[in-house]
Amino acid sequence: MPLAQALVKGILSFTEGMPNANTRPKRTRRHRRVQREDAGRNELVSRSLESAQQCLFSQDYGTAFVHYLLALNLAPALKDFAKESFRFTLFKWAEELDSIGRIQDLFDSYEQAMELFPVDEIIINSMGEQLFRMGFRDEAAGHFYKALKLRPDFPEAKENFYRVANWLVERWHFLMLNDHGRNHKYQLAIKKAVEGGCSSVLDIGTGTGILGMCAKMAGAVEVYACELSKTMYELACEVLSSNGMADGIKILHKKSLDMEVPKDIPNRVSLVVTETVDAGLFGEGIIETLIHAWKNLLLPPPNPQQPLSSSAQTGRVIPAGATVYGVAVQCEEIRRHHRLCVSSIGGLDLSMVGQIYSPVCCSADSEDSTEPYTTERLSRLRGGYVQLTQPFSALDIDFNNPQELEGLCSREVQQLRLYVTQDGLLDALAVWFQLHLDEDNHLSTGPQEETCWEQAIYPVQTLFNAVKCGDEILVEVSCKDSYLRLCCIAIIRDGHMFCFDSGTTGPSNILPANPEAALCSALASLQTRHAQPSQAFTLESSEIALLNNTAYHISFRKAMSTLLASLQSARSSQELDPVFVLDVSEGFSVLSLIAAQLGFKPAEDKQTSNRSGLVKAYSSVEKEHHQMILRLLAGANGVPESALEFWLRHVEDDSAVLQRPNTQRLWSAIILDCIETCGLIRQKLLEKASLARCLLEDGGQIFPQRIVIHGMLVESETLLVENAVQGTEPTLGFNIAPFINQFTVPVHMFLDLSTLECTRLSEPAELFTLDLMNSTLNYTEKQVKVQVSTSGKITAIPFWYRIELDSEESVISFSPGSHWKQAAVVLQQPLVVSTGDWVQLSTRLHKSSISINAIKCGGGGGAEGE
Template identity: 65%
Template sequence: MPNASARPKHSRRTRRRRREDPARNELVSSSLESAQQCLFNQDYGTAFVHYLLVLNLAPVFKDFARESFRFTLFKWAEELDSVGRIQDLFSCYEQALELFPADEVILNSMGEHLFRMGFRDEAAGHFHKALKLRPDYPEARENFYRVANWLVERWHFLMLNDRGRNQKYQQAIQKAVQSGCNTVLDIGTGTGILGMCAKKAGAAEVYACELSKTMYELACEVVTANGMEGSIKILHMKSLEMEVPKDIPHRVSLVVTETVDAGLFGEGIIESLVHAWHHLLLPPQRGENEFSEQSATGRVIPAGATVFGMAVECVEIRRHHRLCVSEVGGLSMAATGELRSPVSCSSEPDDSMEPYTTERLSRLPGGYKPLTEAFKALNIDFNNLQELEGLSSREVQQICLPIIQEGELDALAVWFQLHLDEESSLSTGPQEDTCWEQAIYPVHTAKRDKLIIEISCRDAYLRLCSVAVLREGHEIRLDRHPDAQSSGNASKNPNPEAELCNALACLQTGQNQTKDFCMLECSEMALLNNLDYHQSFCSALGKLVSRLKVKCQKQEQRPDLTDPASSTNCTDPLYVLDVSEGFSLLSLIAASQGNVKAYSSVEKDKQQEVLKRIARSNNISEQHLEFWLNHMEDEQGMLKRPSQEKLWSAIILDCVETCGLIRQKLMEKASLARCLLEEGGHIFPERIVVHGMLVESDILLLESAVQGQEPTLGFNIAPFINQFTVPVHVFLDFSTLECRHLSEPVELFVLDLMDANTNYTNREVKVQATSAGRITAVPFWYHIYLDQEISVSTLSQNSHWKQAAAVLQQPLEVRVGDWVHLAVRLHKSTISISAHKKSAKIDGFK
């Protein structure tokens, strides 16, 4: 037994209390007091510095000062933003997140700044982190839903749901690995699926690279969940930056990739494969008669591609890329000059223009009409380094295409066949059920007999240009200035031919024409072509101006003698403010009403010049048009009185985004606008009525999340990528959506911009099923009421808006006559929709 008389041993010393540092305490105390005083004086920059000092020296104050610190940070960030000190702004946020790394409010706010600066991927990452910390945080959830398309693009879901495509890639990779390609690099790995296919096929070493931070992190999670963490090395970098042996120990025998877009080369596959052949891949297989000491050879999947094209007529494409009307809202458009969308192809690269856009031809409203047979535009062998390196310097190829149907040429549509190996291929053609869209090269032309197309690959982009017409044996060039064309052919061609040449050349948007043009976004061009929209505004504005003039005349005849301020002068102009996003003619339409001074929110110099030209040609004095944003620092400052004595007669708000969503902070802007109206003044529109319908649509499910219970090719991917499911589908063409209508259209919600007292935040709507089926989504659109009588619909055939759909997480089975309850909620201009029948409840959000 232990010696009871023995002195006990102390195994550890008693912890000494930390000695107080009076000087430190005094500094913390005085800095905290100074921070609070600076905050009271609205000196946010100094307050922020004091708070940083306090919280770094005395973290015990974090909980106490958190709210004040947040407020100070946000106010100081607003000031830095307003003066363009962006680097300092993000530095402040980084310092704040060092102190509060798990603060969802700060993360969300930094994401909002990143998004405004154009850093969408980084912004979405911050919103996602905030949402993980607090899943019920509505601001982060709504922000995340709005930007998640940039974080994980929607085609990932379609691609993973495309079983045929996945199986063909898996089979091609399996064949290559089993034939000896046992070291593999997956370029642009995305979810990691192709790299995992290689490992499952028996590859000894598998490497992968991914540039997107979000997709890189997702791929790491997926690979780990599938038990391949130690056998697939994933690098967060571009393949162009990879080196041997720095990043991978030696050259690989197989590169797999799907870095192809609708135009085949748009994601840089040529550059990445040229680099891979030079630095990362074993040499290609030599010819049979050539001797090589190198036993191992390299190869690429896909092995190559064949590009096809077709000339088409399509009104939907036309109205998004060129001005199709001569008059808008009573204004002659003759003086606009040349207006272009940002998509215009030329054999000579132009950084200001995109060579093509993308569309799913099978879903275009109004359809399309082929004007030529499909033609083969290009063949490319990805396993031939010489061919890859010579692509950009290939001679321009000319193809003469007979016109098989008379019509107006609006675009060249392009698709390709991707050859995975000698036996297997994938087609992205317009008749195929594929996750790819088609590339669209808009052109301007008229009726023709034969069309001459030039095909080139300058700067490794596929470029197709309509350059000439062959009519009655004469070649009429479309890429020369009309004056030079007509003068050069005057002696050879009679007048009708010269006139035809001049007319066609004037329609062409080739690069060799005049540089004096104005660029509009495709949605802005479609808006300009929306005659019903502008005519409705013209009528509504005319009614308001007439009513206010009559009111003014009555007040002038019978002024209130007891109130000198009530006397009016009807010669004073009415003030109209247009705060539409982007290019808008509404200010000019207002100014054309007579004795109206209109304020436009158009910012770009060339677009302002277009408005000035239209004003002059329509006899609208320059004094009646002002560009308000030229003098304003921010939008909040813009919504103020034109002078201390005057209020706005009308304020035009841009309420709906082109994608089909209500604009953020719309209700807050409407609340401010109501305070700035004169008596009898009006907000346009005055209210928005949301309409919707119950539908069954498998395609919306496929585009929203990975479907089914079975793993994708045997891999567990869905639970990880479905974290980024956005329960709203935007940029929807409801008129061409593959779906079954399960109900009649119903009114879902009303937003009143003129009368705040009539608004509500929640509404339950009962909808009766008219057909049996599975409710998978609730598409919605808007009736925009400019006044009580005049409205425009975002569902109309000529609408420049698209529609959106709340997609249900689980389909809801209904029978004919069943009543479905839709709970519609408004939160900060964002509408959420949930549906339930009896006790079953399914949620969908917007």
């Protein structure tokens, strides 16, 4: 490859002549004696370097790597001169090993490289990237963190660390530690139990170690803790040491299910404390955890027949139990993420594709492995929600009753009838719980509470979801697979049951019904189902929200139509070759099909009504059911099968996804997916755009052409408490903040700015522009002055995008119906401003990482976030 050869030549010119007099070590008596004796070694080093260079020219990276290892191990003094070429060889050899599936050899090569260059931040960061890509997030974070320690201004390591930190230390840790009410109630319950005789304590899923430290401070004689996450385990060890409890609390990097007595702890404990609960209560495996604890780690529970005066020790659990509540809701935001709500998008008729749902499913016939709920903070949902029923109690559980825990999954399915109090569309059941720490201390995760928990959302995925006041919703509650499952199975109206699973009406098995009427209903149902498509597909909730974003698809159709008209007018009437369009969007996308349809259907405007050229569209979707949906849509919309190709069939690896359609032609249009749903710019976007420009024919276009970043100044306490432990006072008297705040991520993602609790201190402003069609118009940093409209403290700068498909058509990522969320840079130090002040924002983009520096003009402080 010409590019690779050029790189090799450049690298080799850098290393040429390395074994010379200038590279000799300092002359000492010992070195003079070694040099006289090692002429053969020097000859071997020289030949190894020469062989490495020859192998690089022939692109034999594995052999070149071995030669470099030999030479640099024999002659460490040459490492500084050979560093660049060695890195290049390592990275190319790693690519080759990865492509043929030799993953262990890949990691072995990196280990050998780091033995040679133990403080090379570039190699260490690259090792972290390989680990993260393979799913080893804890290990990856350690490498990114080490690379940053070696070079704090290393942008690649900084970006990588920020991205992986969201996986390793989830944002709820900060919320939890900032939730003073929650912390205090846990402390009170633990103190009461220890003073009541629980002298030995096990903290399961210790996190930062705060609950174990509460037990030790309350006077517990023996305290143990376990933590599965390597990152959190190491963080907890640092916290314990800082608080003088490293000797008083034994912490294990282990899952509690793997713990044994006396291997891990010497005796059974009298108290287990844990908070291994998620928004759906059981989603983090607390049932399995406590069953194992009662069988293997805890003293037995009190025996009701045993005299109170007995001195036998017993065990207990904090929390002692929980009550689960729920309510049926109407919510457009939930609906558009879990069910296709439109019949057409961008000129495509969707009716023949059947039903499209999200994989979050809790139907009666769903597989046990299916995730039954998602999570949302109801108070922050765009457009709000409407309660269609009164809140109801779904379940009570006693964590101090081992028999009840063991029988939970085999409990008989419970049926509840919810009385509908308001007309509306049944979109979901929203669920929360009250955690009973003991008899006196309780925590609620309800939607009206100020809590670190979100609510569990069970979407209702049925076409028949309209309810009227007076209807009853039949709900089944079960825990057969240790997940709490709430399933809406029917609506009861005027004595008849409308079943959700089949979408048919039929006789109720609870209320008497007319058999003749039931037969007529069943026959009508059969006729209805015969006329409708029978397919049902699942897409990710973000993909469904994208399909429901009609404004985006309409704008794309108009922009593509304009491009096709321009290309047609530029071609001679004899040119009948198709227009080649490539869609490399992430996940499911119908943009390639919209382009293909435009080539076979007269356009809406007069400019393109006489166009006779055809479109050959290529889609990069890989999943079989994605391809099936596109084929069905193509057939239903008059697009011949030959007009749509699935491009990844034509490439051998992901790096070749942007290639020419054939040796003679270039692409007429390349569609790039530029913005992640979370609100960040996609990684390696500029690199993809640079390659895409080289593959366009004259007059061709990248979609979108430009991305304009907008932002504003805000004061938001919410963003602060979700981003770092706040205040200078220790948490419950413990020094925790400095350790967990190391994992603070300046860029906060998945925001809905329309519902964020904040004070807007300025009007929106354009901060930065990325031109994907003309790299000469781009810059690495831009300064913009923004005037303050309201006095306050600037704590964050939310940002969003205007995505310009062409000069006429654009969409805003912060708009009603958008499938994109927003993001915000949270400043390290708030900036106090007054109305009329000017603030200079310096926005930098390194690869896909945005950083913003805020400085008050005319003096004052500054703050920065990335």
